[in-house]
Each structure stands twice: as structure tokens, then as C-alpha cells.
Amino acid sequence: MMNEEILIKFLEQSCSPQELKEVDEWIQASPENRNQLFELERVWSLKNELYYAQPQRIDKAYRAFEKKHFKNHSSYYLTFLKYAAVLFLGIFVGIRSYIVFHEQEITEYVNQIEVPIGERASLRLSDGTLVWLNSGSRLEYPTHFATDNRQVRLEGEAYFEVQRDESLPFIVQTNAVDVKVLGTKFNVSSYAKEETKVTLKEGKVQVDCDAGKESYILHPNEQIVYSEGKGAELLQVDANRISSWTTGDLSFVNEPLEHIVKVLERRFNVQIVIEDPELSSEVFTCHSEDSAGIDQILKLLQQTRMLKYQRNKNQIIISNY
Structure with a gap:
């Protein structure tokens, strides 16, 4: 195993030229070493993630991450990784990393x-x-x-x-x-x-x-x-x-329904169909807070214009009255 302190310095961009050379040689020594550094870098790159993770999910995600990747490493090594690792795992985003080598640098x-x-x-x-x-x-x-x-x-x-x-x-x-x-x-x-x-x-x-x-x-x-x-x-x-939207709010001012529908589809992971084509260009104004569900937002839109909606499993159909 590569010296843990040098790996941390590498991730922090504080390695000396000699230490960079050691990391480079270690990576090129085997595919396993390179894969291991991939995993470390994935975690480290998100160590300052601001996403709100629940404590229960943090512990569960970290145990799974530790079991898979860090069975034989010291507690010192694991300490600095714990919350970075779980934040990486806890936000449900897809991440992939790759490393580029040129003239052994x-x-x-x-x-x-x-x-x-x-x-x-x-x-x-x-x-x-x-x-x-x-x-x-x-x-x-x-x-x-x-x-x-x-x-x-x-x-x-x-x-x-x-x-x-x-x-x-x-x-x-x-x-x-x-x-x-x-x-x-x-x-x-x-x-x-x-x-x-x-x-x-x-x-x-x-x-x-x-x-x-x-x-x-x-x-x-x-x-x-x-x-x-x-x-x-x-x-x-x-x-x-x-x-x-960064705080979870949604705010529309004189926005076409067609645009609002696209925003709602992404926010709530639903399919919305505008049954009457002329409705697509109709403009609406409404504001909702983070806690509002899609039904609350659609009811706000109803108060602005004469429209109705109905649910069909994971599909919502909007039409004129």
C-alpha cells in the first residue's frame, strides 16, 4: 500500500516533485493501484459536498463503502475518508473519473x-x-x-x-x-x-x-x-x-405553460401531457416553496387560468375546462 500521508498530500495538491514521482510509479505498478486511486479521487473530489445527507444514510452508506474498498486500511486513513465517502454515495448522482498520463507525469x-x-x-x-x-x-x-x-x-x-x-x-x-x-x-x-x-x-x-x-x-x-x-x-x-430553485422554490412569472411543464417534469420525475395545444403558449404566474408537492403547484396554476388536470399513474394530463 502506498504511504497514506503522501496520498493525502497528492489529493490536496501539496506533493513535492519527489512525492509526485512516487505516486506516479505506484499507480503504474498495477491496475489495482490505479483503480484504488480512482476510488480515492472520486471521494476526495466531493469531500466538501453541500448536499443534505441524513445521519442514518451516512452510516449505512459508509459501512457499505468501507466493506467494499477499505478492509485492510488503518483507522487514520479511514477517518479522513468517512464523511467524504458517504456524501459521495448519499446524493444519488453518477460520478466517473479518469486519469491522464503524459511522459510519466x-x-x-x-x-x-x-x-x-x-x-x-x-x-x-x-x-x-x-x-x-x-x-x-x-x-x-x-x-x-x-x-x-x-x-x-x-x-x-x-x-x-x-x-x-x-x-x-x-x-x-x-x-x-x-x-x-x-x-x-x-x-x-x-x-x-x-x-x-x-x-x-x-x-x-x-x-x-x-x-x-x-x-x-x-x-x-x-x-x-x-x-x-x-x-x-x-x-x-x-x-x-x-x-x-437552489433552495427548492419554484417561481414563474408570465411563463408559458410549456416551459413550466418541463420544469415540473424534471423536479417531480413525472410525465405531463398538455392535451390542448393552445394551452402550451398560455402564460402563468405562481410561486411555490420547497415543501410544495406537484398537486399544490398545479392547483396554483388552476387559480391563474381555467384549466384542469387528472392523474393516470405516473402521468398527468392538463386540459382546458
Whole structure:
């Protein structure tokens, strides 16, 4: 077994050149060593996870993790892993990591987090940046950022509070736009087959659209809405309302029912069918707190417009009266 203190230093990015060489040689000595470091890195990368885990689930998840991976390790080694391991296991997100070697030098780990429909998650990146991920979202990020920028890739929706570092711009890549910042708070929504929306809460960001052919500088409470067919549109919005999903709230102001339905499907993991096509473009306004169930939200919508809904197992059908 590799020296545990050196492994911890490696995970903390504080190894000396000689220690890095030792870790590299140990990894290349056998596939088992490499797999073991994969497991450690998966856990360590989420040790600051902010998701709310129940104590009972923590103990159960940790016992399973310990039994599978750490039968023969010291209590010192296990102590620093315990809560990191259970937070990794307890948030029900999919994670995979891989390591890249070049000329016998460890260069980068890349982690991928996938948040299932009906769940939310949050984490702290290695630079201190906080990220909240909405349901049905995926984030790719390196364990150790590069020396010239901090780049992540997003599919879905995320809210970022970026640690300021003028020498290392923070870049969020999506399929439609790139967002570049130094230090700020902003929301990005980029689900497949939907408009991409970038909303600024604090600071300043640059949004590059259409492969960099168009660039916009956003100020607080401004939003860029981009789609391939329509291009980009700059709007004035309430950024606090846009990011209220991070606390579990849902807030819609003059939103088309078609958009609201997509949000509810992701939040509650249900299928919703709008039976009358003309209803899809009807706009609604409502606000619900984290504790509200889907029936409560649908009843709020009923108070706004004349519509009705019925349940059929895991499907909800919305129609006119």
C-alpha cells in the first residue's frame, strides 16, 4: 500500500516533485493501484459536498463503502475518508473519473456528476467555487484546474458562485454558449432542445454565442436568452427569482405553460401531457416553496387560468375546462 500521508498530500495538491514521482510509479505498478486511486479521487473530489445527507444514510452508506474498498486500511486513513465517502454515495448522482498520463507525469483528473430527475445537488470545486446543480443536469470539471483558466462543461442548469481570481478566468461551456467570468454569481440553464439562458446576479460575465461570433457583457439582473433559430436576446429580470430553485422554490412569472411543464417534469420525475395545444403558449404566474408537492403547484396554476388536470399513474394530463 502506498504511504497514506503522501496520498493525502497528492489529493490536496501539496506533493513535492519527489512525492509526485512516487505516486506516479505506484499507480503504474498495477491496475489495482490505479483503480484504488480512482476510488480515492472520486471521494476526495466531493469531500466538501453541500448536499443534505441524513445521519442514518451516512452510516449505512459508509459501512457499505468501507466493506467494499477499505478492509485492510488503518483507522487514520479511514477517518479522513468517512464523511467524504458517504456524501459521495448519499446524493444519488453518477460520478466517473479518469486519469491522464503524459511522459510519466500526472496531469489531470476529470469528474462527471449527473443529477437524476427529481433530485438536486451541490458541490464545492477545488478553487472554492460553489455550484448548485438542478435535476437532470450534468457537470464535467477537473479535480485540479489548469494554469491558465478554470473550465467546466454543463448540460442542464446550474447556479455558480465563483471564487475571484483575475489570473484564472472561470469558463462554463455549454452546447450553445460559453460564459467567462473572473468572480461572480450567475445562473446557466442549457437543457437539450431548450433555449439557453444565462442570468447574472452579481459581478460581470461575458457570454459568447454562436461559436464566439457574438459576445455580450451582462450586468446584474440581466439575462441572455439564446437559441439557434432566434439568436440572442437581452432581457431585464429578477436574478434572485431565477436562482430560487437552489433552495427548492419554484417561481414563474408570465411563463408559458410549456416551459413550466418541463420544469415540473424534471423536479417531480413525472410525465405531463398538455392535451390542448393552445394551452402550451398560455402564460402563468405562481410561486411555490420547497415543501410544495406537484398537486399544490398545479392547483396554483388552476387559480391563474381555467384549466384542469387528472392523474393516470405516473402521468398527468392538463386540459382546458
